[in-house]
Amino acid sequence: MAHDLGFWTLQALNALQLSMLLFLLSIGLTVIFGLMHFVNLAHGSLYALGAYFAASLASVGGYWMGFFLAPVAVAGVGVLLYSGLIKRMRKSGPMAQVLVTFGLIFAMLDLTRIFWGDLALAIEVPALLEGRLAFLGVEYPTYRLFIVALGLAILGALAFVLSRTQIGAMIRAGVDNDAMAACLGINVERLFFTVFCVGCALAGLAGAVAAPLLSVTPDMGLQILIPTLIVIVIGGLGSLRGAIAGSLIYGFVQTFGAVLAPQLSSVLIYALLAAVLVIKPVGLFPAKG
Amino acid sequence: MLETRNLDKSFGAVHVTRKVSLKLERGERRVILGPNGAGKTTLFNQLVGELTPDSGSVHLAGEDVTALPVAKRARRGLSRSYQKNTLFDGLTVEENLGLAAAVHTGHATRLWSDSLAKPEVREIVQEVAAQVNLMPYIHARVSEISYGVRRQLEVGVALATRPLVLLMDEPTSGVGPEMAKGFHDLLNNLPRDLTLLIIEHDMDLAFDVADTITVLNYGEVVFDGLPEEARGSKLLKEIYLGSWEDA
Amino acid sequence: MFRQNALRYTALVALAAGALFQAFTAEYFGLEILTEILILAMLVLALDIVAGFGGMVSLCHGALMGVGAYAYGVLSTKAGIAPPVAMAGAIAVTGAAAWVIGAVCSRSQGIYFIMATLAFGQMAYSYVFEAPIFGGDDGLGGISRLDLSFIGVDLNDSRSFALFCLAVLGAVYGAAVLILRSGLGRSLTGVMHNEQRMRALGLTVWRVKADVFGLSGMIAGLAGALAAQHILYISPGLLGWTVSGEALVIVILGGLGTLVGPLVGAAAFVLLKHELSAVTTYWHLVVGVILIAVVMSRTNGIFGWIETHWGVWIERRVADATRKQQPEEVARDA
Numbered sequence: 001m002a003h004d005l006g007f008w009t010l011q012a013l014n015a016l017q018l019s020m021l022l023f024l025l026s027i028g029l030t031v032i033f034g035l036m037h038f039v040n041l042a043h044g045s046l047y048a049l050g051a052y053f054a055a056s057l058a059s060v061g062g063y064w065m066g067f068f069l070a071p072v073a074v075a076g077v078g079v080l081l082y083s084g085l086i087k088r089m090r091k092s093g094p095m096a097q098v099l100v101t102f103g104l105i106f107a108m109l110d111l112t113r114i115f116w117g118d119l120a121l122a123i124e125v126p127a128l129l130e131g132r133l134a135f136l137g138v139e140y141p142t143y144r145l146f147i148v149a150l151g152l153a154i155l156g157a158l159a160f161v162l163s164r165t166q167i168g169a170m171i172r173a174g175v176d177n178d179a180m181a182a183c184l185g186i187n188v189e190r191l192f193f194t195v196f197c198v199g200c201a202l203a204g205l206a207g208a209v210a211a212p213l214l215s216v217t218p219d220m221g222l223q224i225l226i227p228t229l230i231v232i233v234i235g236g237l238g239s240l241r242g243a244i245a246g247s248l249i250y251g252f253v254q255t256f257g258a259v260l261a262p263q264l265s266s267v268l269i270y271a272l273l274a275a276v277l278v279i280k281p282v283g284l285f286p287a288k289g
Numbered sequence: 290m291l292e293t294r295n296l297d298k299s300f301g302a303v304h305v306t307r308k309v310s311l312k313l314e315r316g317e318r319r320v321i322l323g324p325n326g327a328g329k330t331t332l333f334n335q336l337v338g339e340l341t342p343d344s345g346s347v348h349l350a351g352e353d354v355t356a357l358p359v360a361k362r363a364r365r366g367l368s369r370s371y372q373k374n375t376l377f378d379g380l381t382v383e384e385n386l387g388l389a390a391a392v393h394t395g396h397a398t399r400l401w402s403d404s405l406a407k408p409e410v411r412e413i414v415q416e417v418a419a420q421v422n423l424m425p426y427i428h429a430r431v432s433e434i435s436y437g438v439r440r441q442l443e444v445g446v447a448l449a450t451r452p453l454v455l456l457m458d459e460p461t462s463g464v465g466p467e468m469a470k471g472f473h474d475l476l477n478n479l480p481r482d483l484t485l486l487i488i489e490h491d492m493d494l495a496f497d498v499a500d501t502i503t504v505l506n507y508g509e510v511v512f513d514g515l516p517e518e519a520r521g522s523k524l525l526k527e528i529y530l531g532s533w534e535d536a
Numbered sequence: 537m538f539r540q541n542a543l544r545y546t547a548l549v550a551l552a553a554g555a556l557f558q559a560f561t562a563e564y565f566g567l568e569i570l571t572e573i574l575i576l577a578m579l580v581l582a583l584d585i586v587a588g589f590g591g592m593v594s595l596c597h598g599a600l601m602g603v604g605a606y607a608y609g610v611l612s613t614k615a616g617i618a619p620p621v622a623m624a625g626a627i628a629v630t631g632a633a634a635w636v637i638g639a640v641c642s643r644s645q646g647i648y649f650i651m652a653t654l655a656f657g658q659m660a661y662s663y664v665f666e667a668p669i670f671g672g673d674d675g676l677g678g679i680s681r682l683d684l685s686f687i688g689v690d691l692n693d694s695r696s697f698a699l700f701c702l703a704v705l706g707a708v709y710g711a712a713v714l715i716l717r718s719g720l721g722r723s724l725t726g727v728m729h730n731e732q733r734m735r736a737l738g739l740t741v742w743r744v745k746a747d748v749f750g751l752s753g754m755i756a757g758l759a760g761a762l763a764a765q766h767i768l769y770i771s772p773g774l775l776g777w778t779v780s781g782e783a784l785v786i787v788i789l790g791g792l793g794t795l796v797g798p799l800v801g802a803a804a805f806v807l808l809k810h811e812l813s814a815v816t817t818y819w820h821l822v823v824g825v826i827l828i829a830v831v832m833s834r835t836n837g838i839f840g841w842i843e844t845h846w847g848v849w850i851e852r853r854v855a856d857a858t859r860k861q862q863p864e865e866v867a868r869d870a
Contacts, residue, residue: 085832095593096831096834098593099784099827100828100831102781102785103785103831104828105824106823107820107825107828108824109820109821110820110824113818233651263666266662266663267662270658273652273655274655277640277648277652277655281645281648283648337736339736360736360739360741361738363735363736363737363738368737375736377725377726377730378729379537381537387722388722388723388734391722392723392734392739393738396719397719397722398739398747399719399720400718400747400751402718402719403717403719404723447737450737
């Protein structure tokens with residue numbers, strides 16, 4: 001197969017765009033796990049919720065209203081979830097947590113159907129981001145470039161917060177050793193709450209920005225859940241670097257697998273996950289030594 | 290029976306075991322003394338294979354077992370108990386002992402028969418239960434017996450594999466002086482051909498059971514000899530007893 | 537450790553009686569539901585063996601059942617192998633696949649084990665979806681049932697097939713009890729309670745996990761071969777992770793590690809699904825809320841709840857009854 005440079009650039013951009021979307025989802029999930037040892041399988045449902053909120057808000061006040069308010073609305077749902085369920089499930093084992101959030105998936109799936117119906121919704125790409133941009137010799141949809149830029153910006157912002165600010169230091173301490181962090185006088189409960197809500201907001205944001213690319217359907221949360229889990233398991237649960245590495249690995253393997261080895265593409269990523277778990281059972285960048 | 294040659298291990302900059310060489314004869318009862326952090330448990334972990342030494346070797350009954358995994362060493366006759374109870378919590382005393390005896394008799398992986406109902410397994414369970422005074426609690430679950438009885442079971446489970454060498458990590462840790470004394474009587478009544486290596490904190494209690502004494506300090510063997518010599522040793526007093534003599 | 541108690545026997549007898557009653561009185565639709573329950577019951581039994589007694593929470597058992605269904609379908613239609621041999625082949629193939637998965641995942645713990653099994657399940661799903669021999673998205677049709685005409689049973693009759701599945705389920709339950717009461721099953725429970733200690737005692741832990749996972753896979757494969765014969769058509773959807781997730785939900789709702797509980801769970805789940813979908817299209821919501829409520833109530837599922845509330849009472853009644861009848865028997869046991 002002979003491919004020119006433009007082809008590679010195009011595929012690399014596709015891969016990067018997928019990676020950034022997964023990064024927005026997985027960073028919240030992995031930090032929540034690292035801090036609270038809580039596996040929230042309903043994280044994908046929050047993403048779907050973000051897309052639905054964005055679709056509804058966009059039909060009232062245009063795309064940008066959805067873009068800015070959907071994450072806030074999803075964070076609001078996160079507050080409800082945290083105080084209603086998750087706070088009480090903190091002391092339970094991972095099995096119970098997996099099951100409660102599995103029940104949440106079921107419930108939220110039907111709740112979105114009740115509120116928004118079974119038909120797929122669509123959002124228009126905002127006028128500002130319509131069309132294509134010439135980028136490194138290829139024409140690429142502006143909106144997808146926007147997603148890449150947004151992902152990179154959030155990655156940069158999170159990296160700054162985590163490495164340079166006090167709350168970042170507290171989160172790092174908490175991931176490392178939450179009992180120790182509590183001893184150092186950190187209000188662990190409030191920290192958890194904040195992180196959980198930010199994680200939810202990021203999932204909502206991912207849903208809002210993904211909505212114009214896909215059709216918004218009730219099962220979109222289920223569809224994104226498995227890739228997100230693969231990302232954080234490959235990277236190492238609770239690990240920030242792992243979420244970045246896992247997203248990039250998933251995005252590139254998936255995208256390039258589909259064009260270079262279409263027969264194998266769907267099996268490829270699962271085989272990779274299995275291989276990682278066999279060689280390094282706790283992921284590539286485990287959060288703790 | 291059990292021998293180590295120049296066992297060395299460090300975690301980063303911390304040297305936890307320095308060129309430890311020990312030699313235990315068959316039936317010898319040796320007590321390892323040493324202050325907290327002297328590397329006693331780390332040494333045990335290397336002996337049974339839960340940790341790999343950086344250098345040096347471990348020999349069991351004349352065979353170099355340094356490269357063998359935990360389970361294989363255990364099947365060759367090396368058994369251990371833990372400082373922190375490591376039991377099968379939801380199960381009864383009988384089942385705890387039975388699981389261990391089943392591994393020893395080879396019934397633990399059979400599909401066609403119930404290991405716990407096998408006569409040879411039941412026989413070992415009865416014998417060990419008698420040895421460590423567990424007969425009155427035999428049908429009780431671990432959650433229903435007291436801490437002290439659990440310590441007995443901790444040693445019982447290790448004994449039920451019918452080991453050649455038994456390593457005991459502070460068998461009396463956390464029990465009162467009365468009970469610890471009883472525990473040492475129990476150890477003294479174990480078969481004489483069983484080789485024992487015991488980590489003990491209390492010196493006086495150690496002298497009850499020890500044929501020989503090894504003292505570790507900062508991962509290094511600083512004394513190796515008979516209990517009488519240890520009692521008089523000035524070096525030992527300085528290292529090990531220094532803290533309370535100062536006070 | 538697996539313990540069969542009076543309450544469990546009572547529940548088993550009640551379940552068997554209910555199934556028999558349904559099998560002899562129900563019409564076509566009722567029989568289809570009964571068969572669905574019976575086959576699902578085999579799958580959740582297989583899952584309870586590994587999850588409830590070995591701590592191996594598998595999210596690939598649905599996929600294993602799918603492997604069994606496809607193996608039977610391909611062997612009996614494309615390879616033209618006689619159905620009984622194809623069934624044996626399906627059980628063997630699924631068991632072997634499960635053994636490999638169990639061996640590979642044996643080092644992973646907790647959430648990593650769940651994810652690793654999920655990965656293998658999804659791998660099988662994707663492969664079946666893509667490979668032309670399996671009919672891809674269209675699935676595979678033209679499957680025939682076992683021919684038992686030599687003993688005068690026509691399995692193409694719904695009632696006969698339901699009764700046949702009930703008999704197979706009985707055998708599977710017996711096999712599950714034997715596995716759990718074997719040396720292997722005992723060691724597995726030891727591993728669940730304390731893996732480190734079992735290893736220190738000299739047990740090759742990964743082998744035990746892989747062996748039991750393989751046996752559990754054989755049961756899942758059998759359930760799959762029967763599912764293929766039940767609906768006579770198979771599609772990749774059988775292998776999807778939501779099937780595994782539902783099986784896990786049933787085991788938990790029924791009572792993890794009780795063996796009887798998951799059977800209760802399977803019956804409750806299928807009946808609930810059919811009843812609810814008759815009145816509302818939002819039956820997932822109801823199931824989700826029930827699941828959350830059960831887990832948050834911290835009981836061990838429906839059966840666990842019954843055991844904590846009624847177990848002692850029934851145990852005492854049965855003990856009283858047996859003491860009156862056979863005093864010497866009780867004395868010997870004590």
